[in-house]
Amino acid sequence: MEDKPKLPILLFDQECSLCVRFKDSLLKINKTDSITMVPIQDESIYEVFPLLNKDKCYEEIHLIKEDGTFISGKEVVTYLMQLNPLVSKFSWLIESDMGKKAINYFHHMTNQYRQNIKRKCPSCMR
Helix, strand or coil: CCCCCCCCEEEECCCCHHHHHHHHHHHCCCCCCCCEEEECCCCHHHHHCCCCCHHHHHHCCEEECCCCCEEECHHHHHHHHHHCHHHHCCHHHHHCHHHHHHHHHHHHHHHHHHHHHHHHCCCCCC
């Protein structure tokens, strides 16, 4: 990575088939073309952003926002959902207690599924 990549940056695990499918699906959604996709295996991202914790990036999804702050897990899910113009009409639902619980559950189950895939994968490094 020669120059600092354009923000926001979504960090994804290119060795995880679920993560790659998620990234590919995300690229098809309107308003996400401004997100730079960087694999967590790209060592240069940790040089450009030295406060970025590599081990934590391997544990769950991370995003570097436009202002340079890092978010992870369910916060990334919420951030990405709010980029979609159709979802913005229902932002009140996302911000409700029930919406937050649904996002938390979605993230928890997806992350658990990802960990199971990684555990069973003989070629996965972590």
